[in-house]
Amino acid sequence: MVLYEERIVSRLFLPIILLPIAAMAWGTWETYRAGKGFEIMAVSLLLLVFLLLDLIAVRIEIDGREIRIRGVMGLVVRKTIRIEDIKSFRVSDHWMKCYGTIHFTLPAKGCVLIKRHNGWSVSFPTNSPEEVARALSILGVPREA
16 A cells, blocks of 8 residues: 655756757767667767656655655665665755655655665655655654654
């Protein structure tokens, strides 16, 4: 049973991400016209598209066992935190106020910092920080002041 689910998409980063894809597509076309190196450029373009698409959005899911943070395809952006590994959490009202050892950055209304028992911390943006706090409180995770 999923207690909380959210998808954060950054429309602000979309033009910034499309610029290198367009430049790489133009370079791939030019190597095709030149007749040399097209295969390498085509594979590089495909890898770049997959990488950048994975970075443009984050999906957050909280259920009774774990917190899952994934990108669009989950190739690069992917983190799972088991609930029993969480020492405490903190909620902030701006997406730039949380800095964890592992930090997911996309513009949103707030952010959540998860402190783990092993010392590593994870922070992620959210548009509903109090809803995330409520879901974690239901699971018995202590909240920092």
